Amino acid sequence: xxxxxxxxxxxxxxxxxxxxxxxxxxxxxxxxxxxxxxxxxxxxxxxxxxxxxxxxxxxxxxxxxxxxxxxxxxxxxxxxxxxxxxxxxxxxxxxxxxxxxxxxxxxxxxxxxxxxxxxxxxxxxxxxxxxxxxxxxxxxxxxxxxxxxxxxxxxxxxxxxxxxxxxxxxxxxxxxxxxxxxxxxxxxxxxxxxxxxxxxxxxxxxxxxxxxxxxxxxxxxxxxxxxxxxxxxxxxxxxxxxxxxxxxxxxxxxxxxxxx
Numbered sequence: 001x002x003x004x005x006x007x008x009x010x011x012x013x014x015x016x017x018x019x020x021x022x023x024x025x026x027x028x029x030x031x032x033x034x035x036x037x038x039x040x041x042x043x044x045x046x047x048x049x050x051x052x053x054x055x056x057x058x059x060x061x062x063x064x065x066x067x068x069x070x071x072x073x074x075x076x077x078x079x080x081x082x083x084x085x086x087x088x089x090x091x092x093x094x095x096x097x098x099x100x101x102x103x104x105x106x107x108x109x110x111x112x113x114x115x116x117x118x119x120x121x122x123x124x125x126x127x128x129x130x131x132x133x134x135x136x137x138x139x140x141x142x143x144x145x146x147x148x149x150x151x152x153x154x155x156x157x158x159x160x161x162x163x164x165x166x167x168x169x170x171x172x173x174x175x176x177x178x179x180x181x182x183x184x185x186x187x188x189x190x191x192x193x194x195x196x197x198x199x200x201x202x203x204x205x206x207x208x209x210x211x212x213x214x215x216x217x218x219x220x221x222x223x224x225x226x227x228x229x230x231x232x233x234x235x236x237x238x239x240x241x242x243x244x245x246x247x248x249x250x251x252x253x254x255x256x257x258x259x260x
Contacts, residue, residue, distance in 0.1 A: 014040065014048045019057065019069065026155035028061065028068030059159075071159055074110070083109075086217075087119050090249055094121040097221070097245045101238045104130040105221040105245075107208070108137065108144040113163035115144045115218070129201060129222045139164045140178065141171040141196045143203030144218040149178075150185035151207045151215035171196045192239060200224065204239050206246035213252050219245055 017038055022029065031049060035042045049067055052058040059070045090107055097105055098121045107119040115137040122130050131137070139145035139160060149157055173181075185191045195201035202223040210216035221242055226232040233241070 011048070014038075014044060015052060018045070018048060018052060019073070022058065022067065022069045025068070026153060028066040030065050031067065034067065059162075068155070068159070071110070071112075071156075071163060083118070086249075090119050090219075091121075093245050093248045094119060094219070097121070097219075097241055098123050101221060101233050101241045103221045103223055103233070103238055104128050105219060105242070106131045106133075106144075107217055107219050107249075108148070109217045110139075110148055110160060111136070113160070113165045114139045114167060115142065115148060118217075129198070129224055131222065136167060138167045138170045140166075140173050142220075143191045143193055143195075143205035144220045146181055146185055146193075147191050147205045147207050147218045147220075148215050150182040150191075151209070151213070153214065156214065169197070190239060190243065192235065195222065198222075202235060204235065204242055206239075206242050207250075208246050209250040209252035211251045216251065217249070219249065 017040075018034060021034065021037060029037070031042070031046060034049070035045050038045065049058060053060055053067070056070055056072050058067050060067055087107070094105055094107065102123050102125055104123045105121055106117050108115040108117050110116075117131050117133055117135045117137065120131055120133045122128060137144055139149065149160060152160065181191075189207070191203070191205045193203055195203050202225075203220055204223050205218050205220040207215040208217040208219055219242060221238055223235055223238055225235075
């Protein structure tokens, strides 16, 4: 007997088969399509789908005839040791950025409809703006959120938007305005914009790419312009430093491609 068949768990296998199949389908599948592609009995697929929906691994369309993966597996993955290693690798890179830019920075990932800050570094000066570790920021009205959304597949972006829940103080943004912003972010490969949360702050954000070229994370510096005699880095210089940090963290050559 093959080692893979030695300890069979048919029910678990059925569930995993469904998850693996749906992971390849951007627009989901009907139950009939799943039954046909997996070559299994319709009633057993129905029961398994209902359990996966109940446990929030699979979502049913509003019309009730299509099934697609939720982002629960994505969220669970960020609780595992690999994300801890990612944070550990990011710390020295973020430290170098704040020393040269003299600005704070934070690293955010997608989590259950918004952006979760998983790493943060204060600037070396006596004052500055920093975001608390563990903070949840809006997916829609922050630089981090715009960059995260811009560098996803269409299906992944739709799921993120569907899971979004407004945070306290969030500024509404229309669908047309959001599409225009994301198109510009993709063209520029970064986002520099006046903060919608505080006056006098420019959020400069860059994507950290996963191997498939989507955004795994976003590194952001809430830039504050100094008006005293200190020769601080300009926004353009801070952007260049931030792009270099993002490229160091990225797992794809997309980070080294020119904008456009």
